[in-house]
Amino acid sequence: QVQLVESGGDLVQAGGSLRLSCAASGRTFSRYAMGWFRQAPGKERAFVAAISSSSIAATLYADSVKGRFTISRDNAKSTVYLQMNSLKPEDTAVYYCAQRDTWITSTLKQDYGYWGQGTQVTVSS
Numbered sequence: 001q002v003q004l005v006e007s008g009g010d011l012v013q014a015g016g017s018l019r020l021s022c023a024a025s026g027r028t029f030s031r032y033a034m035g036w037f038r039q040a041p042g043k044e045r046a047f048v049a050a051i052s053s054s055s056i057a058a059t060l061y062a063d064s065v066k067g068r069f070t071i072s073r074d075n076a077k078s079t080v081y082l083q084m085n086s087l088k089p090e091d092t093a094v095y096y097c098a099q100r101d102t103w104i105t106s107t108l109k110q111d112y113g114y115w116g117q118g119t120q121v122t123v124s125s
Helices: none
Strands: 003-007 011-013 018-025 034-039 046-051 059-061 069-074 079-084 093-099 119-124
Touching: 003 093, 018 034, 018 093, 018 119, 034 069, 034 079, 046 069, 046 079, 059 069, 079 093
Parallel strands: 011 119
Antiparallel strands: 003 018, 018 079, 034 046, 034 093, 046 059, 069 079, 093 119
16 A cells, blocks of 8 residues: 655754655655645644656746745655745645645645655744
């Protein structure tokens, strides 16, 4: 079965950077779109970024992270990354990676059938 394991979350000061990783297993990684979502305490899980399968590698970003975050994938390692720069306290959340059953990206969490356990990112002011 599909497994997604996130890593890289940490406590960082505002203005700092982190890179999250999500290692996938269980099926051919390069065929499927991947996404990152985040959930802050008391809030709904929200879209952060997504990337389509390798043949196109189109990306989508939430407005709140455009220009600061970059999603990428390494199909040889079955891993998707989220490079986060210029971090702000409002980026504090548990970050989840997710996988679709198609190569097309989506901003909707209900379009993703597989989820990791999440990794905590805390940005101090």
